[in-house]
Amino acid sequence: MRPPPTRPRPTSPKRPLRISGDVRLRLDIAYDGTDFAGWAVQAGQRTVAGVLDEALTTIFRTPVRLRAAGRTDAGVHATAQVAHADVPSDALPRAYSRSPRPGDAEFVPLIRRLARFLPEDVRVINIVRAPKDFDARFSALRRHYRYRLSTAPYGVEPQLARYVTPWSRDLDVAAMTAASRELLGLRDFAAFCRHREGATTIRELQRLDWSQDGHLISAHVTADAFCWSMVRSLVGALLAVGEHRRPPEWCAELLTATSRSSDFAAAPARGLTLIGVDYPADDQLAARVLITRDLRTPG
Known part of the structure; x- marks a missing residue:
């Protein structure tokens, strides 16, 4: 006897792929440049961008790279450097506090965390969501x-x-x-x-x-x-x-x-x-x- 024909198993509808877009953040930064080899990341050198990238990558648990308005030289300081970073939206919740303080702006908890992660000669003064066309370097007047x-x-x-x-x-x-x-x-x-x-x-x-x-x-x-x-x-x-x-x-x-x-x-x-x-x-x-x-x- 021939075996009964097998019926195809019902297939569940495919789930749409999850697409995680990036959120662009603007950071206002101050630093004492005395002990830095400049802003830009350099292998084997202590740089402002290197220190900040490392701290942000640790907090967001995904690689984060800053782009600055001006790549200052070794020993040069800043009271108002501006940089931007693109952070995956599914990593963004790691910037928020589990116990938010009433009245805090969105990224104040992240600023507080960075103050603990960063050395004393660099501070992130402010962080906000940037407009979609904002580029810290190329948008500057x-x-x-x-x-x-x-x-x-x-x-x-x-x-x-x-x-x-x-x-x-x-x-x-x-x-x-x-x-x-x-x-x-x-x-x-x-x-x-x-x-x-x-x-x-x-x-x-x-x-x-x-x-x-x-x-x-x-x-x-x-x-x-x-x-x-x-x-x-x-x-x-x-x-x-x-x-x-x-x-x-x-x-x-x-x-x-x-x-x-x-x-x-x-x-x-x-x-x-x-x-x-x-x-x-x-x-x-x-x-x-x-x-x-x-x-x-x-x-």
Whole structure:
């Protein structure tokens, strides 16, 4: 006898695949750069991004990588660095407290946890959900830096010693101010930038001025973006003017150079701090990214 025909087993309907999208977070960060080898992750080096990435990866239990508005050099500080990170939505609940405090903003518990995970020389000041087109680097309109020096005969007061450069020679602030005015505008700052393959040296320098309060001298520098070592190089050249080793017009003459000038040294890193980053309104973020990504050429 033939065996009875087998009936196909009923199949259950396929479950839709679970898709976990990413949530983009904006982080506002402060750090003392003295003991860091800069912002960017480097193998075998202690860096700001490396420390933060490790802490966030531990908390979210998934790899997290930050992208910053400006990759500060070794020894440079920040009071208002901005970075973004994309976190899988199914990992996001790990940012929340099991016992939320009334009135806390969404990511205050995460900020508190990071304060326990991070070393004392880096702090995450604030975290919010970022608009979908936000990019910490490419959405930025401009960055603001401050460089501080002390010409006091004793150097720098201990409380400021990590953030102010001692300068033993007198400086002519009026001469430095005059030279600074000639550098403003959209220009090729090749003479003031260390070479980076594929990077442009054309920048719009929007502010470069000086103030003095007793022995404390400060430079205020703003541009749409900065190339590698640009702020410290600008300050270094202007210090040569301030010491009367070069005339004020010399700095403007450097703008004709096509590569980093060897006629001056960059100012020491310790006096430099990133103090602000400006962004457009949310509905203008995508357009700003397109403008920023468009590589400039001499026109």
